[in-house]
Amino acid sequence: MAAGVKTLEVRRWHPGLNPTEDLLIVENGRFLHADADEDHDGIAVAIVRIRAVRPFVLADMAAACASYFEEGWLAWELTDVRPIRPFSARAARGIYEVEVSTEACETP
Template identity: 35%
Template sequence: MFQGGILKAISVVSPWGDMIASGEKTLEIRSWKPDVIPMMDVALVQNKAPLHQDGQEDPNGYVVAIIDIVGCKPWIIEDSRQGGCDESEFISGYLAWEISNVRKLSKQVNVTAKRKFYTLTNSEAKAIAKWSET
């Protein structure tokens, strides 16, 4: 259970956050690799607008779960379903981040969605700790 403190976040476009939180999606597909693996206690922020430009934000994001990113491997077409997509969406050279220890929040916490990994404020982290499940 996340107890509070410094909390990194990663944003995903709806409905993929809900799919990860429910266990339906176990891979996050990206064109880039995290600097550090594993990454434990990462806030999974869901938002509606894709963020393509550096500095772009969506003030209507919300945390749906705390996750661990435990691996990163080349994305293969056979992993499409675990990545929450159809085989027709496969892009050679992309990476599949392996997600585990998903802790769905009992209440969504509103935060600003940003690109790449970013640090949430102390007050956001405290609110997330309050609503994280054991």
């Protein structure tokens, strides 16, 4: 995402954000299966906004960097992608609050 290659995030749920709200992208190395799952080895890499949420279609595979397609998922169209200086952050399911210093959000 931070490199601009992945322009869609694919999830089963709607994020409930409006297009003017920022979303911190935290990457992690393992799939979080249950709502309480967390990964304390996450890395914050970018701040984005979600322009629109729509059904995920087969033609979205490349933009989502997806390895398989399944009906019923939602494509979050990402916009205003701002790479940041990576820093350690907790990765969890859903949208949650993260304390971020102003310096951490500066572009690298």
